[in-house]
Amino acid sequence: MQRKTFLFSVMLAPLALTSAHAGDGPGGYPDKPVRLIVPFLAGGATDLMARGMAQKLSEAIGQPVVIDNRAGAGGSIGAEAAAAAPKDGHTLLYSTMGVLTINPSLYRNPKYDPVTSFSPVALTHVTSNLLVVNPQVGAKSVAELVALARSKPGTLSFSSAGNGTSSHLSGELFMSVAKVDLLHVPYKGTAAGLPDLLSGRIEMTFDTASNFVDHIKAGKLRPLAVTSQKRLDAMSEVPAMAETPGFADYDVSLWLGVLAPAGTSPEIVRYLNRHLVTLMSEPAMAASLKPLGIQPLYSSPEEFAKVIEQDRRKWSAVVKAAKVQVE
The missing domain is CATH 3.40.190.150 (Bordetella uptake gene, domain 1)
Structure with a gap:
C-alpha cells in the first residue's frame, strides 16, 4: 500500500x-x-x-x-x-x-x-503542518512560491521550532522536492519565531496548523498548503501540498x-x-x-x-x- x-x-x-x-x-x-x-x-x-x-x-x-x-x-x-x-x-x-x-x-x-x-x-x-507566508510575500500558491524562490535563491527565509523538528524537516523536504534554496532560521520553539514571521522579517514557516488558525482568520498570515496528503476538515479551503504539480509524493x-x-x-x-x-x-x-x-x-x-x-x-x-x- x-x-x-x-x-x-x-x-x-x-x-x-x-x-x-x-x-x-x-x-x-x-x-x-x-x-x-x-x-x-x-x-x-x-x-x-x-x-x-x-x-x-x-x-x-x-x-x-x-x-x-x-x-x-x-x-x-x-x-x-x-x-x-x-x-x-x-x-x-x-x-x-x-x-x-x-x-x-x-x-x-x-x-x-x-x-x-x-x-x-x-x-x-x-x-498536519501548515505552510504559511507573511502577506507581504508575493505568492498566493505553492507554485507561485516555488517560482519566487527560484528567482531569489538563498534569499527567502523560513523559520522553524528548532533544528531537526518536523517544522524544520518539512522545509528541508520542500527544498528537496522543489529544488529551491531557502534560508533556514531555527528558533527555540514555534512561539519564539512567531513575532518575526508576523512582522515580515521571516517570509514563511512550516508548523502545526493549530498554531496559526487565529492569525489566519485575522489576515496576519496567508496559508498556502497543508503538508499532509489530504486537506484538513477544519481548513478544507486550504489545498494539500500534494495538489501542486511536482509535489505528489510530498507528505x-x-x-x-x-x-x-x-x-x-x-x-x-x-x-x-x-x-x-x-x-x-x-x-x-x-x-x-x-x-x-x-x-x-x-x-x-x-x-x-x-x-x-x-x-x-x-x-x-x-x-x-x-x-x-x-x-
Missing part, C-alpha cells in the same frame, strides 16, 4: 466496549492507575490531545490514566523513560511522529529504538499514538487497542478535535508498527540529506 494513502486507510470499524470496570482486562489488568508519559511540556498541543484521550480512556478501563510530562531532547527523555518502565501495561507512552521516526537519526546516541523498545498499541490522532502527516514498553503482554496490548479504537471513533471525539485541525485515528498494533517503520526510513533519509544532527 502506498505511503500517501496508508495513514488514512488504517481506520477500522469501531469495536464495542465490553465493560468499564477496573481489572476486567487480562489477568485482572489494570489493577492500579495507568501512567501515560507525554514527552513534552504541559499545555502544548501534544499534551492537550493526550489529556482529552486519557480522560476517556480512564472512564473505559475503570482506572485513572495519569499524565506524566517528561519533556526534553525533542521528546527523547520521555521515550527513554517509557522504554525502561515495567512491562505490565501500567506505564504507556504517548508519542508523536518525530519522537519515533526523526529523533533516532537526529541524536547521536539515543537510548531507545523506535522498533525494538516499544510495543505499538494504536494510532490515535493525525494533524508530512503528524501522527500520534500510544505505545507500551516492549515485552508487554500481547493480551494487554489488544485490550488497550480495543478501548482506544472505540473512543477515537466516537463522533464526539472528531467534533471536539475538528476546530483544532486534528483528526482522530484508530488502527491495529500491526498497522501502527508499519507506519513507524515506513516513516523511520523516510525521515532517516531526509535527516541525512539535510546533514542535521543534535548532540
Whole structure:
C-alpha cells in the first residue's frame, strides 16, 4: 500500500466496549492507575490531545490514566523513560511522529529504538503542518512560491521550532522536492519565531496548523498548503501540498499514538487497542478535535508498527540529506 494513502486507510470499524470496570482486562489488568508519559511540556498541543484521550480512556478501563510530562531532547527523555518502565501495561507512552521516526537519526546516541523498545498499541490522532507566508510575500500558491524562490535563491527565509523538528524537516523536504534554496532560521520553539514571521522579517514557516488558525482568520498570515496528503476538515479551503504539480509524493502527516514498553503482554496490548479504537471513533471525539485541525485515528498494533517503520526510513533519509544532527 502506498505511503500517501496508508495513514488514512488504517481506520477500522469501531469495536464495542465490553465493560468499564477496573481489572476486567487480562489477568485482572489494570489493577492500579495507568501512567501515560507525554514527552513534552504541559499545555502544548501534544499534551492537550493526550489529556482529552486519557480522560476517556480512564472512564473505559475503570482506572485513572495519569499524565506524566517528561519533556526534553525533542521528546527523547520521555521515550527513554517509557522504554525502561515495567512491562505490565501500567506505564504507556504517548508519542508523536518525530519522537519515533526523526529523533533516532537526529541524536547521536539515543537510548531507545523506535522498533525494538516499544510495543505499538494504536494510532490515535493525525494533524498536519501548515505552510504559511507573511502577506507581504508575493505568492498566493505553492507554485507561485516555488517560482519566487527560484528567482531569489538563498534569499527567502523560513523559520522553524528548532533544528531537526518536523517544522524544520518539512522545509528541508520542500527544498528537496522543489529544488529551491531557502534560508533556514531555527528558533527555540514555534512561539519564539512567531513575532518575526508576523512582522515580515521571516517570509514563511512550516508548523502545526493549530498554531496559526487565529492569525489566519485575522489576515496576519496567508496559508498556502497543508503538508499532509489530504486537506484538513477544519481548513478544507486550504489545498494539500500534494495538489501542486511536482509535489505528489510530498507528505508530512503528524501522527500520534500510544505505545507500551516492549515485552508487554500481547493480551494487554489488544485490550488497550480495543478501548482506544472505540473512543477515537466516537463522533464526539472528531467534533471536539475538528476546530483544532486534528483528526482522530484508530488502527491495529500491526498497522501502527508499519507506519513507524515506513516513516523511520523516510525521515532517516531526509535527516541525512539535510546533514542535521543534535548532540
